[in-house]
Amino acid sequence: MSLTLQNISIAYGSKKILSDITLDAIKPGTLVALLGKNGAGKSTLIKGLAGLKSYQGEASLDGVELANMTQHQRLKSIGYVPQTLPQGSSLLAYEVVKSVVTLQGESTFKEQTIEDVFERLKISHLALWPMHKLSGGQRQMISLAQAIVRKPKLYLLDEPTSALDLNWQMQVLKAIREEVSSQNAIAILISHDINLALRYSDQVVLLNQGQILAEGPPKESLTVDHLAQAYNVNARIESCSKGHPIILIDNAL
Template identity: 75%
Template structure:
């Protein structure tokens, strides 16, 4: 029962973006940070798993190949939160979440489940507002709610905190962490915020030019050498006065 990713290749036309991603099986209950500089292939990787790009190789969740999942299986198992969200819709936030839950959760428990997600993400006050009245960050929260409401086995989160302020970033990561722990789901989280990843993720996958540069615990992966290679910075991980590991960037290389 795990996420298996072997030799994943994705190309745009002739240009190969991912050239063979191999990872050890990812256990349920893992929150994995996908790190790497812009253009390293993080979003492409996640899009491939979400069904937006075709991939070669094996990507299976509990022995079901992601590419072969039917609509119901996708709806049930995959919670994808993309980087960019549409602006103009007049759908209510409640409807965005409800539409995803509608065919999945039986009527009796649907209302409670939706209510619970809105309350937990602290966005109940937005529920009856149309999406076009929400800010970028608020839309991101609704999009996350649309994923969480389905209790998917696999979360694919493409910078879900990019439009959020510090408080909301912590709230969102806390909510994802809780969800992963309680439901035993697996989450791949793309982020440029290494401190958030250090704080909440069990595992780090550092991508560089379409390949895995390092894979393992954050402290093992984010060595000065790897950071220099992946991000072109002179940086180090140290512990703050409260004992949390944080990244300190000394200079760009």
């Protein structure tokens, strides 16, 4: 299994947002950090792959063109976590997560699977809470649980930690990292916290003005020049005591 993108272009009306996005085959077990400033096209690319925005070009998962997938195939293969939080309804958090399994039509699904996901995300105490009583961060955790419970081949995660404090950000990225590794899945993660994303990612795709500026392992793709072009900042790249790259911003250009 692999994910391949060839010449992906997306436009809103006459305005082209993404142009000729091409990536070498992304292998199973890979977590990709999709980086770039606001307006670079990150969310647009995720929405295109999730089937929410039409695109030109080719995008295939395990040899199947994403644009040609049926709704059932998409539910089984893709776990999409949008920026928008789940609505604060009267449904219990457990019911909201179970609903995606019902839509998927899994007749042999075990309730224990949902409980296991809640436990891994450390949100078991929220299972019987109605959604309208949960905070934004807690609802974001439920949205992630909806994706993980289906064990998709491809995770598309649009800032899944934006409403979370630092502790929960770490918990979420650790959980995503473990799911990608244990399920041999692929994840594309958008994050504005570059240092946190780099800690858990295998590969970086850096967008600038709707095109790929750099791609590859974090230490190779994120250079001082690339950061200046993509974010308009003067930056330094150092390493912590554990060898993780750390981006230090000196000033804006």
